[in-house]
Amino acid sequence: MVKKILTWGSIAFLVFFVAYRPESAAQVAKSIGSGLADLADGFTNFFTSLVS
Template sequence: MPVFVKKVLAWGSLAFLIYFMAFRPEGAAQMFKAIGAALMMMAQGLGDFLTSLMT
């Protein structure tokens, strides 16, 4: 993908994120909570996997 397209997509994503947080803060908070919960579940699964390898 050309560098210009990547820059446009990155700035567009940032603009959407700022707009979303400014005009729908409750929805943005719920989205970030869901993303955080998913990341925690993945980290817990990885930890469980590594623990089971060691035992």
């Protein structure tokens, strides 16, 4: 029951955040995407170093 409430609360917060602060929401999404790209690059470099 708690998991369901937290899930719907999170979805409601995301909708509210995007609706009332679209610039901030876009910046957060850009930061998350950049972080994921850096993480993928790090893994790539790691596995390349292992193979070489």
